[in-house]
Amino acid sequence: MIYHHIAINVPLAGGLLTYSHPEALPAGTRVAVPFTNKTVAGIVWQSGVTPTVDTRKILPVHTVFAHEAPLPESWRRLLEFTARYYHYPLGQAVAAALPQGLKEIRPAAQPEPPQFYTLNATGRQQTAPPAHHRKKQALWQALQSGSPAMPALKQLHPQAPKLVETWAAQGWISRHSAAAPVLQPSEHHLNPDQQAAAAAVSAASGSFRPFLLYGITGSGKTEVYFDVMAKVLAAGQQVLFLLPEINLTPQLLKRVQARFADVPTAVLHSQTAAGARTQDYLRARLGQAKLIIGTRLAVFTPLPDLGLIVVDEEHDTSFKQENELRYHARDLAVWRAQQAACPIILGSATPSLESWHKAHSGAYMLLELSRRAHTAAQLPQVQILDIRRLKLDNGFSTPALKLLHDNFRQGGLSLVYLNRRGFAPALFCSDCGHTFGCPRCSAKMVLHQRARQLRCHHCDYRQAIPRQCPDCGNQDLTAVGHGTQRVEETLRQALPQARIERVDRDSTANKNDWANLYRRISEHSIDILVGTQMLAKGHDFARLNLVLVLNADGSLYSADFRAPERLFAELMQVSGRAGRAESAGRVLIQTQLPDHPVFAAVQMQDYRRFADEALAERRLFAMPPYGFQAAIRADAPDIGTALQFLHDIKAEVAEQLPDTVSQMGPAPMLMVRLAERERAQLFLESPDRRALHQAVAQWLRLLQHHSHHKVRWSVDIDPQEV
Ligand code: ADP
Ligand code: ZN
Numbered sequence: 001m002i003y004h005h006i007a008i009n010v011p012l013a014g015g016l017l018t019y020s021h022p023e024a025l026p027a028g029t030r031v032a033v034p035f036t037n038k039t040v041a042g043i044v045w046q047s048g049v050t051p052t053v054d055t056r057k058i059l060p061v062h063t064v065f066a067h068e069a070p071l072p073e074s075w076r077r078l079l080e081f082t083a084r085y086y087h088y089p090l091g092q093a094v095a096a097a098l099p100q101g102l103k104e105i106r107p108a109a110q111p112e113p114p115q116f117y118t119l120n121a122t123g124r125q126q127t128a129p130p131a132h133h134r135k136k137q138a139l140w141q142a143l144q145s146g147s148p149a150m151p152a153l154k155q156l157h158p159q160a161p162k163l164v165e166t167w168a169a170q171g172w173i174s175r176h177s178a179a180a181p182v183l184q185p186s187e188h189h190l191n192p193d194q195q196a197a198a199a200a201v202s203a204a205s206g207s208f209r210p211f212l213l214y215g216i217t218g219s220g221k222t223e224v225y226f227d228v229m230a231k232v233l234a235a236g237q238q239v240l241f242l243l244p245e246i247n248l249t250p251q252l253l254k255r256v257q258a259r260f261a262d263v264p265t266a267v268l269h270s271q272t273a274a275g276a277r278t279q280d281y282l283r284a285r286l287g288q289a290k291l292i293i294g295t296r297l298a299v300f301t302p303l304p305d306l307g308l309i310v311v312d313e314e315h316d317t318s319f320k321q322e323n324e325l326r327y328h329a330r331d332l333a334v335w336r337a338q339q340a341a342c343p344i345i346l347g348s349a350t351p352s353l354e355s356w357h358k359a360h361s362g363a364y365m366l367l368e369l370s371r372r373a374h375t376a377a378q379l380p381q382v383q384i385l386d387i388r389r390l391k392l393d394n395g396f397s398t399p400a401l402k403l404l405h406d407n408f409r410q411g412g413l414s415l416v417y418l419n420r421r422g423f424a425p426a427l428f429c430s431d432c433g434h435t436f437g438c439p440r441c442s443a444k445m446v447l448h449q450r451a452r453q454l455r456c457h458h459c460d461y462r463q464a465i466p467r468q469c470p471d472c473g474n475q476d477l478t479a480v481g482h483g484t485q486r487v488e489e490t491l492r493q494a495l496p497q498a499r500i501e502r503v504d505r506d507s508t509a510n511k512n513d514w515a516n517l518y519r520r521i522s523e524h525s526i527d528i529l530v531g532t533q534m535l536a537k538g539h540d541f542a543r544l545n546l547v548l549v550l551n552a553d554g555s556l557y558s559a560d561f562r563a564p565e566r567l568f569a570e571l572m573q574v575s576g577r578a579g580r581a582e583s584a585g586r587v588l589i590q591t592q593l594p595d596h597p598v599f600a601a602v603q604m605q606d607y608r609r610f611a612d613e614a615l616a617e618r619r620l621f622a623m624p625p626y627g628f629q630a631a632i633r634a635d636a637p638d639i640g641t642a643l644q645f646l647h648d649i650k651a652e653v654a655e656q657l658p659d660t661v662s663q664m665g666p667a668p669m670l671m672v673r674l675a676e677r678e679r680a681q682l683f684l685e686s687p688d689r690r691a692l693h694q695a696v697a698q699w700l701r702l703l704q705h706h707s708h709h710k711v712r713w714s715v716d717i718d719p720q721e722v
Contacts, residue, residue: 003051003058006033007079007091008042009103013704015083015090017042018051021061028070032063032105041105043071043094065107069286074339075302081335087696087715088325096325097300101278111283114264116147116176117164123172139163143173146262151280151289155257155267186259190227194220197367198227204343205232205307210334212314212359213347215369216379216605217576221347222252224369225310226259228345233263233290237307240336241293242329244316245270251514253293260291268294268301296321296329299336306340309333314346314355315569317720326716330355349576349607350569353618356611357625380547380578380585382603386594388433392478394490395550400588401494403546408498408527413543415529416487417574418550427454429469430478433592436466447479487550488530495528503531535574547578549589556593561623562720564598568610571602622685624718628692630684631719632666632699636711639668639678645711646682649702653695661686661695669721677712683719693717 002024005016019033019042029044039062051058079097083090101108124144129136135157142148142156143164153160167173190198193215201211201224215221229239243252257265266280266289283289285302292301296319311319311330319329330346337344346355346364359366372379390397407414425447428435436445436454438461445454447465455462468475488502501520507513520526521541529535529544549571556563571589578585591599601610619626632649636642646666654663665682672678684699686692696715703713 001055002047003049003055004044004061005046005049006031006042006061007045007094008033008035008040009091009095010035010040011089011092013089013700015092015094016045017091018049018053018058019061020055020058021064024048025061025064026070028072028076030065030068030071030102030108031061032065033061034059039105041103042091043076045076045090063105068108068110069282071285072302072304074304074306075285075300077339078300078332078336082325082327082332085693086325086327086717087693087700093325097297099278099281100274102281108278108282111279111286111288114149114283114288116149116262117143117153117168117173118147118176119143119167119172120174123167123170126172136163142261143167147176148261149264151267151283152257152261152263152265155253155265186223186227186230188220188223190223191220191371193369193371194224194227197224197369200365200367201228201308201343201345202231205235206341207343208338208341209343210337210358210364211343211345211367212351212355212364213345213367213369214349214351214356214359214607215347216349216372216607217573218372219349219369220372221349221369222255222312224367225312225345225347226256228308228343229260229291229310232307233260235307236290236305237342238284238287238289238303238305239291240298240301240303240306240309240333241291241312242298242310242319242333243293243295243312245295245318251518256291256293263291264289265291265293266301268292268298270295270297296327299327299329299332303340306336307342309337309342309344311344311346313348315348315350315352317566320720322721326714326719328718328720331718350572351607351611353565353611353615354625357615379605380575380587382575382587382589382605384594384599384603385588385590386592387430387590388592388594389431392430393494394486395590396487396490396494397590400548400550400590403586403588404491404498404528404548405495407546408495411524412545413521413527413529413541414546414548415531415535415541415544415574415577416491416548416550417535418487418530418532425449425479427465427477427479428592429472429474430476431474432469432472434469434471449479491528491530498527499525500528500530501526503529503535535577541577544577545585547574547585547587549574549587552589552591552599553593553596556596556598561618561621564596565614568598568601568607568614571598572605572607575602575605622687627685627687628689629719630692630696631681631716631721632684632696632703632713633669633679633681633716634666634711634713635674635677635679636708637677639672639680641708641710642666642678642680643668645706645708645713646680649699649706650682652702653698656698657695658686658688658691660688660691 001020004019004021004025006019007016024047025044027044027046031042031044032039033042079094083093095103128140131137139153139157139160150161164173197213213221213224232239266284268277268280281301284292287304292298311333314330321327334344358364385397385399387397404414427447438445448455452465453462454465469477488500491500575587578587597613634642634645643666650663662685663682664685666680669679669681684692684695
């Protein structure tokens with residue numbers, strides 16, 4: 001008998017269980033094994049181990065999925081690192097990293113070897129489908145200009161398999177099993193900044209080198225990625241392209257697919273259907289897919305020929321997973337690049353302060369694109385409007401409404417943008433700017449219109465809505481934090497002729513919704529867009545020339561030390577939407593905190609200024625990136641139980657805590673209640689990463705030891721939430 005360590009999806013600290021099998025199984029092989037009274041899927045981690053338990057108690061492996069290619073060693077090392085760094089059981093980390101099809105106890109269908117299709121000589125003599133059959137024509141053109149594989153064709157037309165079959169039956173199409181990628185040349189001649197950036201990355205090929213590509217929206221970062229990607233793909237290597245959850249829009253995909261139509265591509269994100277995701281995962285693992293585009297979960301794709309990683313919008317918060325395995329895909333991507341000895345590009349107009357800091361300490365190489373690439377495009381004109389003494393009509397100031405009105409008259413496209421991140425409806429005095437804090441804790445009170453109450457979401461203190469401002473006696477107290485719906489109503493009344501379109505999660509749930517939206521915008525059938533951060537990112541609305549930001553400061557009232565960083569990124573991003581094309585854009589930001597440094601930096605469109613100030617402050621308080629953090633969270637039906645649980649362990653840990661680590665809290669979380677449970681957390685902080693991880697390990701031992709039936713707990717390394 002040969003004994004094997006096998007990773008299965010159970011919350012065991014070590015993460016591996018021992019099973020027997022008559023023969024040695026290659027590491028990475030998928031198996032089914034008995035566990036308690038079930039059969040579960042697992043991955044062989046090590047073969048030929050010496051058992052530490054009585055061998056008579058070791059159960060045999062149930063089934064070996066021998067025809068599946070084992071998960072490669074580089075992938076297993078990645079998962080080991082992930083489990084260790086995030087203090088998460090290995091078996092559960094493995095489960096989080098696998099697509100559904102590889103977690104089941106039946107064999108996974110192996111992908112067909114790729115087939116490539118081209119329009120042959122006979123096909124080229126036929127007339128192309130007419131222009132009004134857009135998708136069909138796109139398909140035809142792709143077959144004419146290269147030799148794409150089916151997944152790429154399906155992206156162009158959902159009926160591609162059928163159409164290609166029909167055309168093949170006519171004798172217009174030839175098939176082949178290997179395609180030397182024929183890359184479309186760039187539409188543009190890269191400008192000197194872009195050339196320098198692309199050359200620096202290409203020169204690093206074959207070695208680990210992280211680059212921070214910093215350039216305002218529209219400065220041509222995507223073209224730099226494409227240039228470097230083309231070289232890596234032409235050399236037959238794989239490229240991993242990570243982008244934020246919200247950014248996976250048809251627009252960017254279309255652009256990538258247009259440029260890399262011949263490259264077998266896998267698209268991996270949370271909305272991909274389970275079956276397709278498994279297939280794409282396996283195609284990547286087998287080296288059949290060369291370009292892997294996806295959101296954070298794609299960072300776990302096994303890639304045998306990895307030659308380049310791109311993380312677009314690297315500052316985006318959606319790269320951090322906020323439940324179960326709380327990993328940061330950008331950070332893991334850097335680890336992977338090091339492992340694979342390949343360059344990685346982190347791109348952003350507003351880099352995370354962590355990456356900016358690394359670019360200045362020399363850990364990353366800074367590449368800068370200093371101008372907008374499109375020569376005609378100009379920087380937007382940003383105006384900060386102090387609304388403290390202005391009368392507001394449902395959140396709109398008179399100057400703002402006038403701008404909207406004028407722009408509508410002139411046939412422009414406007415965007416009314418609501419910043420709602422970390423933001424609950426609140427009451428404030430429109431005269432002196434007074435806001436209502438809880439008398440019992442530091443939190444701001446949340447306005448509950450229907451109950452006519454202000455409530456504290458930390459301690460549950462409640463009071464009736466006050467009639468006047470306690471500071472200045474003004475009786476005109478204003479509600480901030482309007483939902484998009486009310487904003488839309490107000491606009492409809494103020495501009496009855498304008499065609500207004502609300503864009504939110506619901507209105508863009510469907511895959512085709514964005515495409516429809518773009519079409520209607522280009523057809524001039526929308527005058528005003530209303531929406532939240534969904535609209536800020538990655539969208540290029542050619543006609544947009546006015547952006548109005550309502551209640552910009554909501555999150556600045558919060559206790560989150562990252563709030564200014566996020567607000568800055570969001571405002572830069574949304575103002576970057578204005579004037580991307582020929583017309584210079586205008587941006588008007590309404591705020592009650594006009595003196596906050598964030599706004600001065602946005603007005604000057606000056607990330608450096610913002611980053612340097614923010615980093616100086618972080619340094620002063622030894623906050624990240626100058627210190628490291630871990631959060632220990634506990635939730636229970638009531639906050640008292642959760643707090644007590646953490647207090648008890650804190651006291652025990654304190655006895656052996658290294659000097660360099662401090663324990664802050666426990667305190668209730670900003671959003672205390674979630675899904676009928678109340679949440680508390682404690683922060684471990686240290687300038688010494690290793691000492692911090694030792695303290696976390698100590699916490700973990702005690703957390704496991706102190707288990708309490710009412711309390712659930714979790715550990716969050718490098719937490720992003722407060
Ligand atoms: P970013 O990714 O930084 O937002 P993009 O790469 O999307 O910027 O470029 C912005 C716009 O400028 C796009 O329309 C793109 O086609 C165009 N563009 C990029 N590089 C060039 C160039 N060298 N010459 C002309 N236009 C360019
Ligand atoms: Zn309170």
